[in-house]
Amino acid sequence: MKKNTKRRRKILETKYFGFLIGLFLFGFILLLNENTSIFSNIEEQMxxxxxxxxxxTGRESIQEGVLQEEFDPKISDDILIVAIDFNSLSQFGKWPFPRYREADLLNSFSRIQNQDERERSVFLDIFFIEPDEKGxxxxxxxxAIDDNERVFLETVLDEFPPSSREYDEFFSRQDVLIERWGKITNIQGDWHEIPAFYGLQPPLIPFAEKSRGYGHANFNTDSDKVYRRQQLVAKSSRLVESFRLDDLISMSSALPVDSSRFERLEWVDKKERPHTIPPGTTPEDFAQIVEEIKENAPLRTVDTDNDGTIDESYHVIRKYQDIFVPAITLSLALDYFNKSCDDLEVVLGEYIRIPEPMKFDVENSTWLPYEITVRDAVYNADEVLEKPAETRILEEIKIPIDEYGNMLINYMGPKSFADPQGRKTFPVRSFAGYAANPPGTDPETWPRTKALGNKIIMVGAFARGIADDEKPTPFGLMYGVEIHANALNTILMDNFLHHVPAWVNYLVLFAAVMLVALISSRMPTLWALVLLLAGLLALFLTVSIVFESRNLIIDYSPSAIAAVLTFLSIIAYRVMTEERDKRMIRNMFGKYVSPGVVDHLIDNPPELGGVDKQLTVFFSDVRGFTTLSESMTPQELLNHLNVYFTLMTDIILDYKGTLDKYVGDEIMCFWGAPLPQEEHALLACQCALKQKKALEELNASWPPEKRINIGIGINSGIMTVGNVGSEGRxxxxxxxxxxxxxxxxxxTNKQYGTTIIISEFTYGFVKDKVTARELDNIRVKGKNKPVLIYELVDCLDDGASGPAAG
Structure with a gap:
């Protein structure tokens, strides 16, 4: 029973309990991470x-007006932004331009003599939703679009459906786009969970019919309204028909949906939140859904005779057919790789797979397997090639996506500027530079090339005020067309950001918590704080380096926050427990040992409780106390003894002794506990000699009738030392x-007329360091075996002259 109690006490020590605190916080942070968005929101900021x-990319001015740019090998050479910039506005007037300007732009691309050096595609980040005023x-x-044959247009998906007047028209436009380019059909995973768009703004049908392809231009913001990802697969939902709930109940055994055609049933609650009725719902589950609809969905009311009185009310269930629309960047990438939507394999929550991507070789006018540069070529100072570039052929491209079809965009730098002297992450050319002087219709007058072979040209707003198109990104405000360029570059360069597996984040979290628990529970607080800050910095640098070099995202905030909480919790526990222990030690030993020893005991708490140790015990007693007391009043006697006790106690403490108690005129003390002392016997002997000498000096200042004589007994051996008494005292x-x-x-000093007697056991420890006179072999009361005793005369190292090192 006693053993179990000790174990419970040991586990509550900070150095052990700190790990329990760490384990608790590890589990607590895991629960928060799995069940809330706290850390995911912080990680967005990280x-x-x-x-x-x-x-x-960097730039260097090599002479006045001449800049040399360092190009990042992870940025595709085949992405070019054509900017509707301030220069274009200055030349062509206010935005929007007359549409013949876009025609001039497209004609300047398509009207070249060497058609093999044509651009790969032209994306017009411009709306063509309504006819121009000038037909x-x-x-x-x-x-121009028809002649170019490579124009991609964008559609915009809306959360709310268009008006009933426009509904069929807008979805008919989308049908034309799908007929021209296609839609995504090979989707694995729970596509019902993808947020639906019920409205859309496609280009006019004539434009849709002339385009090569299309894609949606939507971006989804994160919780802090920053654009970090693009939904490569978006769900456009078209209403097929509506049902009364009662009518649907009657056909519950066979719900009127075909999941293979991406059909689904949906109801909307009173907070306008949509809920899909899962396919394959059993009658029992359907009955439960019906009850939920009746409780939470609003009723549609009908006044059939228009008399102001509601004639009937019912719950509405809507049937939608979902169409999965590719993002414009995904469509441009597919065209660049000579692939179509039919080639895609989409596994929600995992990847979008593009098999066997190709790339057009302009020089040989043929399609070749797609390869990217792994390492740039190395040239010496004389521009002589030392190491050729290393390339890697990609047999497939797997785009990591979340369960909603979103891809993290790997932004390559801050926003670019259209000005030739401005900073550029992607190459930017002015719209006016291409559209101002378009070639005519005579092929003989066309330029041989525009140096745009196989490039993806992205045309969009690049001036403030012409469109609400500057959006917040990790690099600050950026025009929408450049966000598209970053997303496209992420795909073309196979430069995706990947989250490490969950177990890696858990391992980092566990290691951080346990390491902080270790140092916080065993080191001084200041050093633990320094190491904590150093560890947080080291973890941050490691996470940043891994992100930069490997495109891997390791969660930082859960580990950092858990580490700080662990540190604060353990320090708080130390304050509560160790301060209590310090007070206990100070109260317990403050009256027994010197302040220096108390401080040492606080930093190195002793083993409290009964323990057996090799110690030296010291007893001293006043001789002739009765005679002394008869010559003084009780008050005078008390004051006189206090002077004596003060002097004797100070000497004991000076020699690192532990005062046990006063019993009348007797003093009991010992050496070797609570702190171990190798020379406990010598210290006791030195203390006794010092007391004898100090008492002689004190007696010299007193009259003969007040002088004190003492006897001292010293013995060494295995003794039990510890706390004796009750819980309260x-x-x-x-x-x-x-x-x-x-x-x-x-x-025994009385019988031999001596002052200091030590036993043979003490003498055995100090015989080479003291001068002692053998007195006798005596048999003390309670002992059968006689003990050899000695009179202590002096210390050879003159220890009696001052305190010894303890």
Whole structure:
């Protein structure tokens, strides 16, 4: 029973209990991470920090007006932004331009003599939702799109459906786009969970019919309204028909949906939140859903005769057919790889797979397997090639996506500027530079090339005020067309950001918590704080380096927050427990040992409780106390003894002794506990000699009738030292036969007329360091075996002249 109690006490010590605190916080942080968005929101901010530390392209001025740019090998050479910039506005007037300007732009790309050096595609980040005021301009643009044959247009998906007047028209436009380019059909995973878009704004049908392809231009913001990802697979939902709930109940055994055609049933609650009725719902589950609809869905009311009185009310269930629309960047990438939507394999929550991507070789006018540069070529100072570039052929491209079809965009740097002297992450050319002087219709007058072979040209707003198109990104505000460029580059360069497996984050979290628990529970608080801060910095640098070099995202905030909480919790526990222990030690030993020893005991707490140790016990007693007391009043006697006790106690403490108690005129003390002392016997002997000498000096200042004589007994041996008493009041003292022998030796001084007697056991420890006179072999009360005793005369190292090192 006693053993179990000790074990419970041990586990509550900070150095052990700190690990329990760490384990608790580890589990607590895991629960928060799995069940709330606290850490995911913080990690979004951390992602911005990692982007801020990325190595971006640099520039160097080699002479006045001449800049040399360092290009990042992870940025595709085949992405070109054509900016509707301030220069274009200056030349062509206010935005939007007449549509013949876009026609001139497209004609400048398509009208070159060497058609093999044509651009791969042209993305117009411009809306063509409504006809132009001048119909002739629309005709010119449509002819230019038809002649170019490589134009991609965008559609915008809306959360709310269009008006009933526009509903069929807008979805008919989308049908034309799908007929031209396609839609995504090979989808694995729970596509019902993808948020639905019920409205859309596609281009006019004539434009859709002339385009090569399309894609949605939507971006989803994170919780802090920053654009970090693009939904490569979006769900456009078209209403097929509506049902009364009662009518649906009657056909519950066979719900009127075909999941293979991406059909689904949906109801909306009173907070306008949509809920899909899962396919394959059993009658029992359907009955439960019906009850939920009746409780939480609003009723549709009908006044059939228009008399102001509601004639009937019912719950509405809607049937939708979902169409999965590719993002414009995904469509541009597919076209660049000579693939179509039918080639895609989509596994929600995992990846989008593009098999066997190709790339058009302009020089040989043929399609070749797609390869990217792993390492740039190395040239010496004389521009002589030392190491050729290393490339890697990609047999497939797997785009990591979440369960909603979102891809994290690997931004390559801050926003670019259209000005030739401005900073650029992607190459930017002015819209006016291409559209101002378009070639005519005579092929003989066309330029041989525009140096745009196989490039993806992205045309969009690049000036403030012409469109609400600047959006917050990890690198600050950026025009929408450049966000598209970053997303496209992420795909083309196979440069995806990947989250490490969950177990890696858990391992980092566990290691951080346990390491902090270790240092916080075993080191001084200040050093633990320094190591904590150093560890947090080291973890941050490691996470940033891994992000930069490997495109791997390791969660930082859960580990960092858990580490700080562990540190604070353990320090708080130390304050509560160790301060209590310090007070206990100070109260217990403050009256027994010197302040220096108390401080040492606080930093190195002793083993409290009864323990057996090799110790030296010391007893001293006043001789002729009765005679002395008869010559003084009780008050004078008390004051006189206090002077004596003060002097004797100070000497004991000076020699690192532990005061046990005063018993009348007797003093009991010992050496070797609570702190171990190798020379406990020598210290006791030195203390006794010092007391004898100090008492002689004190007596010289007193009249003869007040002088004090003492006897001292010293013994060494194995004694039990510990707390004796009750829970409320206890004393740190010694027990055992060696203690009794020490007390007997003190009284033996009377028989031999000596002052200090030590036992043979003490003498054995100090015989080479003291001068002693053998007195006798005596048999003390309670002992059968005689004990050899000695009179202590002096210390050879003159220890009696001052305190010894303890």
């Amino acid at each position: 992602l911005d920090v990692h982007f801020g530390f990325k190595t971006v 002739y301009d629309d005709v010119l643009l449509l002819e 206890m004393n740190y003292t010694l027990m055992g036969d060696p203690v009794n022998l020490g007390a007997r030796l003190e009284g």
